[in-house]
Amino acid sequence: MKFFLDTADLNEIEEAASWGAIAGVTTNPSLYAKIGGRLDDFQSHIKRICDLIDGPVSAETVGTTRDEIVREGLELATIAPNVVVKVPTMVEGLAATRVLADKGIRVNMTLCFSVPQALLAARAGARYVSPFVGRFDDISEDGIEQLGGIATALSNYDFSSCGVDGESIEVIAASVRSANHVTQAALMGVDIATVPFGVLKKCVEHPLTTNGLARFMADWEKVKNA
Numbered sequence: 001m002k003f004f005l006d007t008a009d010l011n012e013i014e015e016a017a018s019w020g021a022i023a024g025v026t027t028n029p030s031l032y033a034k035i036g037g038r039l040d041d042f043q044s045h046i047k048r049i050c051d052l053i054d055g056p057v058s059a060e061t062v063g064t065t066r067d068e069i070v071r072e073g074l075e076l077a078t079i080a081p082n083v084v085v086k087v088p089t090m091v092e093g094l095a096a097t098r099v100l101a102d103k104g105i106r107v108n109m110t111l112c113f114s115v116p117q118a119l120l121a122a123r124a125g126a127r128y129v130s131p132f133v134g135r136f137d138d139i140s141e142d143g144i145e146q147l148g149g150i151a152t153a154l155s156n157y158d159f160s161s162c163g164v165d166g167e168s169i170e171v172i173a174a175s176v177r178s179a180n181h182v183t184q185a186a187l188m189g190v191d192i193a194t195v196p197f198g199v200l201k202k203c204v205e206h207p208l209t210t211n212g213l214a215r216f217m218a219d220w221e222k223v224k225n226a
């Protein structure tokens, strides 16, 4: 499973990129607002992220009609070759995805909550589909089970003729809130997890690693003093 970072924070992206394990970044309007982002700086900000990451960078459209989404998507796609246009899963979003995919532009269909939505996204030519895990947990449903259903349903079919350049759709586990979500997604063979920086740090840590390191250090002191 590949790791994407779910953030618009350049410091987080820079640090996580230095760990050498991040394959892409996903952003959304909420994440951009969280860092105090301004509309007039949005495209430059996406460009800065694209310069930091050698992999797909999802930037979200906010239009609500096919034509608005297509116009925004075409504009976003000119920022850098690794921009992926993020489009909400809805009727106008599907229609826009088809237009963008036919023009060779990669789309990440977001806010996906069901198998039929994911299948339609794939048929419309999406390069990625992003089922939200945590949002299901928020309403006391099992987000991991929903994610598993979507991943299994998509793996039943060949969508390589639907999108760009014969590439198959990949599932991005999104709205990931814990290292356990990451574990469960990986055990189901999900292609990608996009994780907030805090969750990514928790994925690196383990109490036994911390204890083990302390023990090594203490014993190494003994070696040095022997």
Ligand code: G3P
Pocket: 006, 026, 028, 031, 132, 134, 135, 174, 175, 176, 177, 194
């Ligand atoms: O990747 C989607 C994500 O940013 C939404 O996460 O925690 O707001 O459900 P959350």
